[in-house]
Amino acid sequence: MSVSVVLAGGGTGGHIEPMLALADALLRRGAIEGGLRVTCLGTARGMETRLVPARGYDLRLIPPVPLPRKPTLDLLRVPGRVARSVSETRALLRELSADVVVGFGGYVALPAYLAARRERVPVVVHEQNALPGLANRVGARVAERVAVTVPGTPLRGAAHVGMPLRTAISTLDRPARRAEARATFGLDPDRPTLLVFGGSQGAASLNRAAVGAADALTAAGVQVLHARGPKNTDVTVPPRAPGQAPYAVVDYLERMDLAYAAADLALCRAGAVTVAELSAVGLPAVFVPLPIGNGEQRRNALPVVDAGGGLLVDDADLSPSWIEEHVIPMVTDPATLARYAEHAAAAGARDADERLADIVLEVAR
Structure with a gap:
């Protein structure tokens, strides 16, 4: 029929x-x-x-x-x-x-x-x-x-x-693709990796906070993949010294599957698709809900956060010092990351x- x-x-x-x-x-x-x-x-x-x-x-x-x-x-x-x-x-x-x-x-x-x-x-x-x-x-x-x-x-x-x-996301095996993904973005194969993105157009507050914390992140051995948004060309990070953790800035991520595979932790907004993709692939996140609108982004993230799959921080509270105090200890502790990843995956579909x-x-x- x-x-x-x-x-x-x-x-x-x-x-x-x-x-x-x-x-x-x-x-x-x-x-x-x-x-x-x-x-x-x-x-x-x-x-x-x-x-x-x-x-x-x-x-x-x-x-x-x-x-x-x-x-x-x-x-x-x-x-x-x-x-x-x-x-x-x-x-x-x-x-x-x-x-x-x-x-x-x-x-x-x-x-x-x-x-x-x-x-x-x-x-x-x-x-x-x-x-x-x-x-x-x-x-x-x-x-x-x-x-x-x-x-x-x-x-x-x-x-x-x-x-x-998309099946590229729903069938993603992050550990199996990690080496390929990190090589694609010019990252070290073994360092803890933070993914920063604010949607297709970027997010000014995430950009400012992450760039402000760049020195502290790389000094702690954390490498960063940062999608700044195609119009935010003023967002730059000086090249890291030889032997330091890389800080890679790109305008846009065409291959979100590889970005997720490369990362150990995400710092991002809490749009519905973003939250669903991260939990489906078991990638823990620090969610920074958009501070305007009807509060839907906060509501999107709460089930994953309540399940132990990530953290939630208000846009007004996000700063370089907040990243130093909360994100660096989280992303550099493999046992903590593993627990967050397990809980994120359990909340996903x-x-x-x-x-x-x-x-x-x-x-x-």
Whole structure:
């Protein structure tokens, strides 16, 4: 029996990456079972215009429906935008003979949920963050099934499945790839290694603190792989003297799997995908939640931290001296790192893509 699955998850990488991980899992099922079609929905202004075609999936565009965070005159235009986007999405669902719509939140998912309801196409919702957004709160009310990444996420009828991840991450054997990974980044094969990154664009506070602690880190024998962000070219560290631990600064990490394999500890933000990837591969972390927004990053990290898989520090408290006092003793103690790594892995989920694919196909059929 042919099955048509429509995925709605455009806008940011936090929506797109789990959508594509699910698409890959569905594609593997289709290769075995046959007759399975996957189509992604997005908008012309999102990252999906680049990422989805690059992964080989069909992308259909619908009008975006951004929701103002504050009451403004623009709020008056929302109903008209919703109506137009829902109308165009309904036409696409009919054209694609959709059997199920899977939404990942954001301004692509909301019109997809409403269109599916009107076309009587069943809906599956996946929420990445511990605190769900408006689109998924609406979607959960009409969904056949709701899946979440973080236990206790407040959505009605939610089942905890974890975050769908790329197989390069979910199948990563860090110890087996460590030597290769460290050689790739010009690092010493045997030194304790700290990975610093703040998302695809970097994070100014993490950059300042890590660079400020560079001398203390390398003096303690800790080598650093630091992704500063492509626009932060002013973030530099003088070359280390011969025999000292290296401090490697890069703009962006194309191979996060190798970065994770190279590291013993991460210093990073607490976006939903980041937290899920680190716990899945068993890499302990010091999480520094983004200090703006609704506090979702702190909530994302808490289950891993509470399980003993990492530490949590407020952005305002992160400093070079904090790194010297807390990070250096942690990353230079193999027994402590091993305990944190074990607890991080226990809090992670490597098979969320397959578990979500099971749910989607069950609903579709």
